[in-house]
Amino acid sequence: MSVGKTILLCDDEPAILKAAEFKLRGAGFRVITAGDGEAAWEAACRDCPDLIISDYQMPRLDGIGLLRKLRADERFAGLPVIMLTAKGLELDKRMLQETLGVVDVMVKPFSPREILARAKALLEVETPA
Amino acid sequence: MTLIEQGPHLMSSVGSLWGMWSGTPSSSITGGGLLWLAASTAVILSATAAAWLVYAVMRRRERRLADCLADLVAAGEHGEEDRDFAVRASIGEPFDSVLIALARRLSDAAAATSQRAELHTALEIKYGRLTAELAGLKKVLDLVPDPILICDAAQNVSFANRSARRLFAMDSDSAEGRALGTILRAESLWELLSAMLRRKNAVEQGTAWECETADGTKRSFQIHLYRSSLQDDPTGADEEKAFNVIVFRDMAALCDLRRRHAEFVSSVSHEMKTPLSAIRAYVELLADGEGNDEETRDEFLAIIDAQTTRLQRLIENLLNLARIEAGIIKVNKEPQSLNDLLEEAARVVEPQAGLKQITLRRELSPLYLPVLADKDLLLQAAINLLSNAVKYTPDGGTVTLRSRLDDDSVLFEVADTGVGLTPEDCERIFERFYRVDRNKDMASGTGLGLPLAKHIVEDVHRGKMSVASRLGEGSTFRVLLPRASHQTVPAAG
Numbered sequence: 001m002s003v004g005k006t007i008l009l010c011d012d013e014p015a016i017l018k019a020a021e022f023k024l025r026g027a028g029f030r031v032i033t034a035g036d037g038e039a040a041w042e043a044a045c046r047d048c049p050d051l052i053i054s055d056y057q058m059p060r061l062d063g064i065g066l067l068r069k070l071r072a073d074e075r076f077a078g079l080p081v082i083m084l085t086a087k088g089l090e091l092d093k094r095m096l097q098e099t100l101g102v103v104d105v106m107v108k109p110f111s112p113r114e115i116l117a118r119a120k121a122l123l124e125v126e127t128p129a
Numbered sequence: 130m131t132l133i134e135q136g137p138h139l140m141s142s143v144g145s146l147w148g149m150w151s152g153t154p155s156s157s158i159t160g161g162g163l164l165w166l167a168a169s170t171a172v173i174l175s176a177t178a179a180a181w182l183v184y185a186v187m188r189r190r191e192r193r194l195a196d197c198l199a200d201l202v203a204a205g206e207h208g209e210e211d212r213d214f215a216v217r218a219s220i221g222e223p224f225d226s227v228l229i230a231l232a233r234r235l236s237d238a239a240a241a242t243s244q245r246a247e248l249h250t251a252l253e254i255k256y257g258r259l260t261a262e263l264a265g266l267k268k269v270l271d272l273v274p275d276p277i278l279i280c281d282a283a284q285n286v287s288f289a290n291r292s293a294r295r296l297f298a299m300d301s302d303s304a305e306g307r308a309l310g311t312i313l314r315a316e317s318l319w320e321l322l323s324a325m326l327r328r329k330n331a332v333e334q335g336t337a338w339e340c341e342t343a344d345g346t347k348r349s350f351q352i353h354l355y356r357s358s359l360q361d362d363p364t365g366a367d368e369e370k371a372f373n374v375i376v377f378r379d380m381a382a383l384c385d386l387r388r389r390h391a392e393f394v395s396s397v398s399h400e401m402k403t404p405l406s407a408i409r410a411y412v413e414l415l416a417d418g419e420g421n422d423e424e425t426r427d428e429f430l431a432i433i434d435a436q437t438t439r440l441q442r443l444i445e446n447l448l449n450l451a452r453i454e455a456g457i458i459k460v461n462k463e464p465q466s467l468n469d470l471l472e473e474a475a476r477v478v479e480p481q482a483g484l485k486q487i488t489l490r491r492e493l494s495p496l497y498l499p500v501l502a503d504k505d506l507l508l509q510a511a512i513n514l515l516s517n518a519v520k521y522t523p524d525g526g527t528v529t530l531r532s533r534l535d536d537d538s539v540l541f542e543v544a545d546t547g548v549g550l551t552p553e554d555c556e557r558i559f560e561r562f563y564r565v566d567r568n569k570d571m572a573s574g575t576g577l578g579l580p581l582a583k584h585i586v587e588d589v590h591r592g593k594m595s596v597a598s599r600l601g602e603g604s605t606f607r608v609l610l611p612r613a614s615h616q617t618v619p620a621a622g
Contacts, residue, residue, distance in 0.1 A: 002229055014288050015432050019410035036566075053564030057399060086402035091397065109406035111411055 005123050006030045008049035010040035011068070011084065012058045016108075019052065020084075024113035025121060037061025041069055053115065056085035063095060067100040080122050084110060115120055137570050183487040194314070205574060208544035230400075276377040284309040284326065287372065296377065298343070316338060318428060325354045332356070349384065352375040396562035400443055400575060404436035411436075439575075450561070453506075453584055460503045460589055467498040467532055467539050474511035475530055478519060485524045489515075498539040499613035500591055510582040514543040514606050520572035522547035522603070538592075539612050544605040550598040558596060559583045588612070 004070060007029050014035075023101045032047055034040035038060040044052065052070070056063040063083055070076040086108040096102040099104045105119055275490045276293035289304035289312075291295070297312050299342065304312065307526070313319045318338055325333045333354040340348055355374040360363055396479035411429045420426040452458045475489055482489045518528045526546040533540060548568055550558060557563045562576035586592040586608050 013407065015407035015436060016403070016410065018432070019407065019414060022414060022419060029341065070453045076168070086406070090391075108402045109409040112410050112419075113417065 004030070005051070006032065006047055006049040007119060008032050008034065008040060008043055008047065008054075008062045010037065010052065010058070010063075011055040011117060012036055014040075016055075020110075023116050027116050027120070027128045029119065033107035037063065037069075040066055044079075045068065048075070049079070051080050051082070051119055053082045053084055053119070055077055056083055056087055063064075066098070066101065067096075081117075082106060082118060082122075083107065084115075121129055135188045140274070217475055222309075251360065266275055275379050277375075278309070278375040280309050280373050280375070282371045282373075283324075284373075286312060286499060292379075293377070296342075296348075319457060321352065322354075322375065325352070330354075331357065337380075349380040351380055352377055365485050384434075393561060396576070397447065400562060401440065404440040404443070407436040408433050408440070423516070443575040443577070446575050446581055449509075450581050451582065453581075454591060458506075460506065462501050462503050463592075465500050465502045465504055465507070466542060467502075467610070468493045469506055469509055470500075470504065471530055471541055472503070474508055474515055476517040477508075477512050482517060482519045482528060485519065485521055485522070485526075487522055487525065488527045490527055490529045495532045495535055496536060498532055499548040500539055500610050506585045506589055510542070510585040510608070511543075513578040513582040518543050518545035518547060518604070518606070521545065521568055534612070537612055538609045540607060540609045542605055542607045544603065546603045549600040549602050550596070555596050555598055559594070 008046055009017055009031060010033070011020075012035055017033050019037075021033055023082045025031050032049065034042050034043045037054070040052070040054060041061065050118050052066075054063045054066060055070070058066075060070070061129060065087070067081060068078060070081070075098075080103045081101070082104045083102050084106050085091060088107060091105065093105050102121060105115065106118070142150065173577060174423040175578040200471060206248070248570050267290075270288070271291040273290060274292055275289075276296045277290040279288060280292050286304055289299060294304055295301070297314055299312060309322065310319050318340070321336060321338060325336065333356075334351075337349065337354045338352055339347065339349045342473065353376040355376070357372060357374065411433050414420060414431055420429050449458070471493060472491070480490055515528065515530065522528060522545045528546075529542075529544045531542040531544070547573070554565050558565075559579050561580045561586055564576045583594045586594045590610055593606050594606065595605050597603060
């Protein structure tokens with residue numbers, strides 16, 4: 001059951017935040033949201049999420065900055081992070097995965113269904129039959 | 130025989146006369162005869178003296194003339210012919226013929242001298258013109274932003290333009306005549322260039338070379354080598370006259386253009402994918418039956434609608450910007466009343482201001498302000514400015530639209546009591562897709578409205594758009610347009 005698992009969603013587009021939040025919450029996850037990397041860092045410190053789904057391009061602190069900050073803190077060293085981005089080929093996926101430990105890179109436009117499936121798989125939640 | 134040689138003979142004849150007189154016995158001479166003899170003697174003596182005088186004077190003149198001729202010849206300025214005059218005069222040729230020949234010779238010489246003087250003047254003019262032309266060409270080369278070096282076949286630099294002198298840290302005087310190898314300052318460049326020069330191709334293009342200048346800036350060049358000879362000689366006999374023009378094409382502008390293009394594509398992609406992403410997500414949620422109640426469904430549909438509008442506006446702005454920049458849009462400039470145009474723009478934005486209880490104040494000039502403008506485009510620019518002001522002014526604020534005459538220009542201003550901009554924002558606010566992060570929540574935008582307005586004002590209407598702002602106090606966007614001449618002002622009505 002997904003109850004009790006917390007997901008931190010981070011994106012500067014309210015419409016996108018809302019769609020992902022709606023889907024994940026509907027599946028029983030506890031969802032917290034942040035509008036930029038700095039707010040996400042504060043939320044992570046406060047709520048210790050089990051998974052972070054973050055945008056790449058954001059004001060104040062972008063996705064890379066947020067990841068660096070997280071990986072530098074031992075509390076979040078093993079925390080799974082999914083990167084959700086509008087960037088395409090120009091993105092250095094290897095660097096994201098190998099250096100910053102991003103478990104998955106999802107490209108916008110995204111499907112809420114896919115996000116939910118990835119979140120469930122990562123948090124080893126059994127899909128109800 | 131000349132007088133010079135006649136002189137001694139004259140003397141001897143006078144001498145024999147004297148001998149005759151002194152040798153004659155006195156007895157054979159009467160008293161009257163004595164008187165005659167005395168008179169004749171006096172006459173002969175006077176004649177002799179006179180002859181001596183004439184001889185002496187002529188002799189002196191002759192000597193002077195001979196001296197002059199000798200001087201003339203000694204001056205060395207003249208040829209064989211002139212020496213010949215001196216010789217001819219000295220060997221006793223009749224003086225008049227020598228003088229006539231000399232006069233003819235002098236007149237010929239004068240003619241030749243004047244011809245030479247004409248030629249000299251013509252050459253001087255030509256030389257002056259060529260010198261000026263060369264200086265002009267050097268100046269032109271100095272204006273070329275790409276560094277250019279010209280060197281001869283022996284690889285001595287004969288010219289370095291200003292950019293080249295700056296790149297290789299040389300004075301204008303120190304460049305010429307120096308060996309190419311000594312000025313380059315970089316081993317790698319010398320290796321590159323000497324290899325290019327060795328190959329002796331007429332043209333060598335596009336060898337890349339990067340360097341770091343004294344202040345640490347990285348510069349990248351493409352080196353082009355053009356080899357040429359002064360006379361196009363296929364036999365190669367003029368090998369030593371060949372010269373090489375080395376052009377260092379600065380790649381900074383091209384690199385910058387590529388970088389900006391990549392940034393632009395990336396921004397467009399991001400700006401398009403964001404609303405598209407939202408649309409897809411909400412359509413999927415609705416299809417999955419996630420929105421159970423009508424309220425949620427309506428909310429999702431409203432979001433889809435808003436994001437579709439956003440996408441549509443972005444595409445329109447992008448296309449308009451591209452069309453104007455490419456000159457595809459037909460610009461139709463006609464005399465307009467600026468005040469009428471601003472009034473129309475204000476009416477368009479009024480409902481948007483009303484929603485936020487923002488007062489749209491008009492302070493338009495009572496004068497008729499004529500502008501030569503494309504009405505649709507300038508109206509679009511004014512609407513973009515007004516709508517922008519309304520977007521970034523908190524509820525209940527004021528947006529003021531002003532116009533006035535300003536010397537040879539007309540100007541209008543859109544001033545708001547909004548959130549304001551930092552100096553850094555002011556510098557970048559007209560860049561495509563630049564949006565102030567901290568204000569993104571206030572309103573949706575494409576980051577293209579202001580660049581488009583600036584483009585319409587400056588590139589289409591030869592005007593000027595600027596912004597003055599203080600963070601937290603508001604911003605004023607000012608547009609200066611050339612005032613249309615009185616001839617183009619339409620009749621009032």
